[in-house]
Amino acid sequence: MRKILLLVLTIAPLLAYSQGFQVNLEGQKQIGMGHTGTGIVQDGASVFFNPGAVAMLSENYIQGGISPLLFKSVFNPAGTSIQNHTSNKVATPFHAYAVWGPKSSFWKLGVGVYTPFGGLTDWGNTWQGKYVLESLNLKAIYIQPTLSVKLADWMSIGGGFVYNRGSVDLTRAIPLANSNGDVGQARLKGSGKGYGWNAGVYFKTEAGITIGITHRSQVNTTIPAGDAIFTVPASLQSSFPQPNTFRSTIPLPATNSIGFGFYPGSKWILALDVNLVNWDSYKTLSFDYKTNTAVLQDTKSARNYQQAYSLRGGAQYKANDKLALRFGGGYASTAVLDGYVTPEAPDANRVYGTLGLGYTVAKHLDIDISFEYEHLMQRTQTNFESRLSGTFKTDVYIPGISLAYHW
Amino acid sequence: MKTLKLHIYIIAGLFLLGACKPEIHTPKPSAGSVNFSRYIALGNSLTAGYADGGLYLAGQQVSYPSIIGKQMQSVGGGTFSQPLFNTAQANGSGYLSLTGFNADGTPITTPVTTNLAIRGVLPVPGFGNVTLYTKYTGDINNYGVPGIKLMHITYAPYGNLNGYFERLLPGNAPTNSTTYLDFVMSKPFTFFSNWLGNNDALGYATSGGAGDVLTDKSTFAALYNVLINTLTAKGQKGVVATVPDVTSIPYFNTVTVAAILAGVQKANPSVKALYINALVSGSTYAPRAATTNDLVILTFPTSKIGQPVATPVGNLPYGLTPYTPIDNQYVLDEKEVALTEDYVTFYNTTIKSVAASKGLAVFDAYTFLQNIKQNGLVVNGVSVNSNYISGGLFSLDGVHLTPRGYAIVANEFIKAINDKYSSSIPQVNISDYNGVKFP
Numbered sequence: 134m135r136k137i138l139l140l141v142l143t144i145a146p147l148l149a150y151s152q153g154f155q156v157n158l159e160g161q162k163q164i165g166m167g168h169t170g171t172g173i174v175q176d177g178a179s180v181f182f183n184p185g186a187v188a189m190l191s192e193n194y195i196q197g198g199i200s201p202l203l204f205k206s207v208f209n210p211a212g213t214s215i216q217n218h219t220s221n222k223v224a225t226p227f228h229a230y231a232v233w234g235p236k237s238s239f240w241k242l243g244v245g246v247y248t249p250f251g252g253l254t255d256w257g258n259t260w261q262g263k264y265v266l267e268s269l270n271l272k273a274i275y276i277q278p279t280l281s282v283k284l285a286d287w288m289s290i291g292g293g294f295v296y297n298r299g300s301v302d303l304t305r306a307i308p309l310a311n312s313n314g315d316v317g318q319a320r321l322k323g324s325g326k327g328y329g330w331n332a333g334v335y336f337k338t339e340a341g342i343t344i345g346i347t348h349r350s351q352v353n354t355t356i357p358a359g360d361a362i363f364t365v366p367a368s369l370q371s372s373f374p375q376p377n378t379f380r381s382t383i384p385l386p387a388t389n390s391i392g393f394g395f396y397p398g399s400k401w402i403l404a405l406d407v408n409l410v411n412w413d414s415y416k417t418l419s420f421d422y423k424t425n426t427a428v429l430q431d432t433k434s435a436r437n438y439q440q441a442y443s444l445r446g447g448a449q450y451k452a453n454d455k456l457a458l459r460f461g462g463g464y465a466s467t468a469v470l471d472g473y474v475t476p477e478a479p480d481a482n483r484v485y486g487t488l489g490l491g492y493t494v495a496k497h498l499d500i501d502i503s504f505e506y507e508h509l510m511q512r513t514q515t516n517f518e519s520r521l522s523g524t525f526k527t528d529v530y531i532p533g534i535s536l537a538y539h540w
Numbered sequence: 541m542k543t544l545k546l547h548i549y550i551i552a553g554l555f556l557l558g559a560c561k562p563e564i565h566t567p568k569p570s571a572g573s574v575n576f577s578r579y580i581a582l583g584n585s586l587t588a589g590y591a592d593g594g595l596y597l598a599g600q601q602v603s604y605p606s607i608i609g610k611q612m613q614s615v616g617g618g619t620f621s622q623p624l625f626n627t628a629q630a631n632g633s634g635y636l637s638l639t640g641f642n643a644d645g646t647p648i649t650t651p652v653t654t655n656l657a658i659r660g661v662l663p664v665p666g667f668g669n670v671t672l673y674t675k676y677t678g679d680i681n682n683y684g685v686p687g688i689k690l691m692h693i694t695y696a697p698y699g700n701l702n703g704y705f706e707r708l709l710p711g712n713a714p715t716n717s718t719t720y721l722d723f724v725m726s727k728p729f730t731f732f733s734n735w736l737g738n739n740d741a742l743g744y745a746t747s748g749g750a751g752d753v754l755t756d757k758s759t760f761a762a763l764y765n766v767l768i769n770t771l772t773a774k775g776q777k778g779v780v781a782t783v784p785d786v787t788s789i790p791y792f793n794t795v796t797v798a799a800i801l802a803g804v805q806k807a808n809p810s811v812k813a814l815y816i817n818a819l820v821s822g823s824t825y826a827p828r829a830a831t832t833n834d835l836v837i838l839t840f841p842t843s844k845i846g847q848p849v850a851t852p853v854g855n856l857p858y859g860l861t862p863y864t865p866i867d868n869q870y871v872l873d874e875k876e877v878a879l880t881e882d883y884v885t886f887y888n889t890t891i892k893s894v895a896a897s898k899g900l901a902v903f904d905a906y907t908f909l910q911n912i913k914q915n916g917l918v919v920n921g922v923s924v925n926s927n928y929i930s931g932g933l934f935s936l937d938g939v940h941l942t943p944r945g946y947a948i949v950a951n952e953f954i955k956a957i958n959d960k961y962s963s964s965i966p967q968v969n970i971s972d973y974n975g976v977k978f979p
Contacts, residue, residue, distance in 0.1 A: 209564040210920075212955070212967040214614070218561055261969050265921035308922045308932065308944075310974035312637075366978035368640055511564065519921035528562045 155386075155410065157443075158200040158226040159247050161501035161535040165489015166447025167461020169404035171345040171392025174335070176499075176537050177230030180245035180279050183345040183392070184291035185333030187232055187281035188241045197229035198501070198535020204253065204527065206479050210261040211515070211522040217260040224253040228535070243279040245293070248272065249349075250385050252478055258318075263306040265519045266476045267318070270302040273354065273385060277331055292332035297385065299354040300324035303477075311366040321379055321420060323359015327352040329385075343394035351387040351414055356380065361422055363429070372428035380421045384414040386438075399451075404461075406445040412438040412468035434518055441468040447487070459489030459503070472517040479525035481512040497540050505531040571615040572963030574777045575730040578618055580681050581605030582724055582771075583735035585940060586949075587684025588704065589622075593937035594635030595686055595704065596652075597625045602943040602973060605682045605733060607950035611965050612731075623676035623708055629657035633673065636936045638929070639979055647929055649936055662713050664701060673707040680708060683724050689739040690763050691755045693720045721770060732771050732778040733953060735905070737764070737891065738786075741884050745786040746939065748837060749819065749876035750869040754883045761890045768894050779901040779957050782888040786880055788913040790928035791938035792835035792872060800842055801830075804860070807846075814845075815865040818873040827865040833874040838928070838938040840870040901960035903953050919948065920971045932975030947973035 160178025163170035170182030177194035179186040202224045208217040226248040234241030250273040258267050274297065281291030300323065307317030333347030357380055363373035392406040415438040421431045447461025462485060469480040485507035494500050509527035516522070581587050581603075588595055589603025600606070600622055609620025625632040634656050636649040657674040664670055685705045692698045699709045699716030706713045709723065740755035771778060786792070797814055804811045813829035820826050830836075848855035849864040859866045872880070888906050895902045909926070911917075912933065916925040924945075925931040928938055933945040941949065951967045958965055 205562055207562045207564055209566055210967070210969065212951075212958075213969070214566045214569060214966050215969060216563060259972070261920055261971050263920075263971055305921075306971075308975060310977050312977050312979055314974055314977065316974065368638075368979045518918075520918040521920050524564050526562045526564050 156202075156226045156248055156251050158202070158505075158531065158533060159228050159249065160230075161198050161200075161489065161503045161533050162449075162457075162459065162491060163447075164200065164487055164503040164505055164531075164533055165459030165461065165491070165501065166402075166404055166449055167445045167463050167485075167487050169392060169406040169445050169447040169461060171333070171347055171390040171406045172335075172343050173345070173392065173394035173402060173404045174343070176539070177232040177243065177245075178228065180230045180232060180243040180277060180293065181228070181247050181249075181331070183333040183335055183347045183390075184243070184279045184281055184293050184331055185289055185347065186335035186345055187243050187279060187291050188234070188239065188283040188289040189335060190232055190241060192539040193234065193241075194230060194232045194537055194539045196231075196535060196537035196539075197227070198533060199225050199227040200503070200505075200531050200533030201225050203530045205529070206254065206476075206525060206527040208256070208260070208262065208476065208479070209524045211513075211524075213523075215261065217256060217262070220255045220257060222253055222255050224251065226251065239283040241281050243281065243293070245277045245279065246274065247277075248274055250299075254477065254479075256476055258306060261523070262476050262519070262521045264308050265305060265516075265521050267304040267306060268302075269477050271300070273297050273299045273352075275352070279331070287337040288335065290332075290334045292330060295329040295331055295350070295352060297327040297329065297352045297354050298324065299327060299356070299383070299385075301356060301359065301381070301383075307363070307365060309365050309369060317363065317365040320362040320364075321359055321381075322362070323356040323379070323381075325354055325356035325359075327354035327385065341396055345390070345392045345394075347388075347390045349388045349390075351411065352385040353382055354385055355382040358423070361420075369428075372426045374424045374426065374429070377429075378423045380423075381419060383418070386414050387411040401451075402449040404445075404447050406443075408443045408445070410441045410443070410468065413440050414438075415468070435473065437470055437473055438468040439470055441466045449489075449491075455493040457489075457491035459491065460487065461489075462486040471514065474512060474514040474525065475516060475519070476521070476525075479509070479512070479527055481509040481525065481527070483507055483509045485529075497538055499537040499539070501535050501537065503531075503533045505529070505533070507531070567964060569614040569966055570962075570964045572958070572961040574957075574961045574963055576612045576615055576617040576963075576965075578681070578727075578729045579605075579609055579612055579620065579731045579733070580724065580729045581608075581684060581733045581735075582767075583684045583733070584688045584739050585684065585686035586738065587682065587733075587735050588686050589682075589684065589946065590686045591935040591937070591940045591942065592635040592637065593935075593940075594631075594633040594652075595625075596632035596635050597627065597630035599635070599943075600624050600632075602946050603682060603684065604946045604950040604953060605684065607947055607968050608733065608953055608965075609681060611950070611954060611968055615963060615965050619679070620681045621679035622682040623678070623680055625657045625674070629655055629674055631655040632657045633671070638936060638976060647936075659707075662700075664714065667701055670701055670706070670713060671703045672713060673703050675707050677710075683708075683720075685720065687739060688720060688736065689743065689755060690736045690760060690767070691740055693736065693763060693767060695719060699723075721767065725770060728774075730776055732776060733780070734767065734771065734778060735781040736767070737783045737887050740887065741783060741880055742786050742939070745872050745876075745880050746791060746837065748867075748869040748871050749873070749879075750867075754880065757883065757886045760887055764890050764894050768898055768900070772898050772900075777900065777961060779903060779953055779960070780891055780895045781903040781953070782891050782906040783884050784905045784909045785884060785913075787835060787872070787877055788909050788926060789939050790926060790931065790934045791838045793926070794838050794928040794938060795836045795840050795842065797830045797832055797834055797836060800836065800845060803842065804845060811860055814859050815862050816871045816873055817865040817868045818871070819875040819879070821875075825868060827862040830866070830871070831874065833877065835872045835877060836866075837870055837872070840866075899960075901956040903949075903956040905949070905952075908952055917948070922971065924948070924975070929976050936976060942975045943973040944970060944975045
C-alpha cells in the first residue's frame, strides 16, 4: 500500500493544475465535511487549515490526494440563443502533507504542498468573447514548512512560511485578420514566485467545543519575464515585436478564518467555519511589456475585487472503527462586483454540497474519498471594459481521493 | 480491496455526472407581431455588401441583409437569396486589396483584376459607358444595387444605366424599361428593410461637390412617400434606416488638410497654406486658403501637390497658390459640407416621419455612426472606430463597411426590429466577422 501512496504523491505534481481562482480543495476529510477544518483536528491537512492545531495531532502523518475538477461554464451572449461552453478540461488540484514529531512531544513539524489558487478555463477560439479570452491556465502551488507548539493541553499555536510557485498561460484572439481571414493571437506564458505565511491558534474549551483562528497572508506573486507571444499578420509584426516579455504581479489574497468543532457523542463531529477573504487587494490586472510600440502598450485592467466571505458547515459520523461518513455544505459570496465579471473567472455567489467517506483499509492507512457539487448562480453582466454582454452560469463537479499513512 | 473497486465505480459514475453541461434558459425566439416568411432588402451598395471599392462574392456573403435573413430563420424567416457572383467570377467588379505599407505607414492598395464578372461595356449616348456584369437569374431577396439613389427608383431607363441593376433584370441593356420599384414589387413579400437615400447625398459629397448633385428635397420627400406607401400597400411591416452623416466616414477624414500641409512644409517650410477652389454661394466658386473644416477625399493623389501648373503668370505649384488651387472634385469644402448636412438632415426628418406614420421600425444609422465617430465602440472586447483601416469598421474604400461593420449594422437593424415589433430575432456573433484583412 505504501507503493500506491508514493505513486499518488509523485504523480500529483505532474498533474499540477488548479481551478476556480480560489481553490478550496486541501484535504479529502475536510472536503467531505464542507471544507471545514479550522476548528477541528483531523489529519495532516491541519498544516493548511490551521497550523496551530498541528501539535494536537496524536499521530504522525504522511498523506496525499487529488481532486480532479470539472469546471463547466456556459455563456449566453445577450440577445442571442447561443450557448458558449467551456471545453471539458480536468484540472487537478492536489494536496500533500507530512507531519512529524516525537511521540507525546509538545511540538510537531509539518510541511504542506497544496494549490489554493488557480484557474483552468478554455472557451475555445470561436466563441463570442474570444477577443477577451480564449483560455487561461493559472496555477499557484504553495509549499509551506510549518512548526506547531502545544502551549498547554488546551491550547496550541503554529505557523508556517509559504513559498508560492505560480504560473500563468493565457491566450486571447487579436482582432487583426490575415489575408486568409485568420485572426491573430496573443499568448502570455510565464512563471514566478511569491512569499507569505500561515499562522493559527487552536483551543479546547471546557465546554468541549474546539476553536481555531487562522490567518493566511497575502502572497504577491510576480512573473518577472514571461513570454509575450503575438501571432499577427506579417505586415503588422513590427508593431508586435518578437521576442518580447511581460511582467505581471497578482496579489493572491489573505484569508482570515475562524472555526468551531462540536462533539455531540463519540461518533459525531460537527464543524463550522467562517472565512473572510481579502480579495479587495486585487485592484488591477496589469501586463507590462518589455518592448512597447505605438500599438502594443502596457495594459491595466481594473478588477476592483471586493472582500468575500464564506460560511461552511459539515459533519462526520463514525459508523464503526473503520468507516466514517461525512457531509457538508456552504455558501461563498462573490469577490467580483457587477460590471467586472470576466470569462477568466466568471465568478458569482455560489453554494455547494459535499459528501465524503473515510475507510481504514489497513493498519495505519486511511483512504478518503469525497465528492463536491458546486453551483455558481446565474449572472447577467456587461463588462465595463470589454462590453462583453451576456449571462454566465457555472457548475463544478469535484470527486477526490487521498491516502493517509499515520503512525 | 473490494471496497476500493466500489469506490472506483463511484468515481467513474461521478465523472459521467460531470459530463452534463450547464444550460442557460433563453426565451424561444419569437416573430412577435410580424410575419418574416419572405424578407426583402432594398438599398444601395451598403445593402448589396459592397466593400473595398467593389462588389464581390465575399462581400456579398456578409451583407447585412444576408446576416439579418439568416438570423430571421429562427423566427419563421424563409430562405434568403442573394444575387451572388458565381465562384468562377467571385471577384465580381474587382476590388482593392491591402498589399502592404509604405515606410511612412501609409497603406498600399492593389486592385484585384482576375476572375471578374464583367460581361462588357455599353456606351450610352449622352450618359457614358456602362459596365455590364454577368446576369443573375435566380431568386432575389437582396435588392441592393450599388450606386442607386432614391431618385432612381421610378426611373424607367435606369436598368440600362446601372450595370448592377441591369444584371438582375431579365432583359439586356439598352432595352430595359422596368423601374427599380416595379422590379422589387414583382414578387410578394411580408417584410422589408429599406436603406435607400445615402447616394442622394453621398454622390455629391464624394465628388467633392463637383460631379454630382444633391437630390432636391421635395423630390426626395415625394419619392420616399411613394416608396413606403408602395411597400406597405398590403400591410407589410418593415424597417428603414436613416442616411449616415457623409462626413463621418474615413473617405473624408483620412487625407486631411493638416496632414498634407505638414508633408509639404517638411520639404518647404515657407509654405503657409493649401489653396482650394471653394464654394462661395450658389454655383460660384473662388480660390481660398484651405482650413481644417475643408474635407479632402481619400483618393486625392497627394503627389499632385507642388507640381508646376501653367498659368497666365507662369508655372506655379499645384495647390499652393490662389492661381493653382486644388481641383474642386478633390475637396468637399466647408460650405459644401454644410449644404450636404442640411440635405441629409432633411432626408432623415422625412425618413423618420414617414416611418412613424406607417409604424415602421427605424435604425438611425446617422446617430449610430456619428456616435462611433465621436466615441468609438467596444463590442465583445474589440474596439472599433471610424479611422481608416485601423478602425476595423470601414473597408479600404473608406465609405463601405468591413464584414465586422456589416455585422454590427445587422445587429442594429435586428435591435430596431425587435424593439418595434416585440420580436426576438437573435443577434449575430460580431466576433465571427473580421475587419480589414492584412497581408
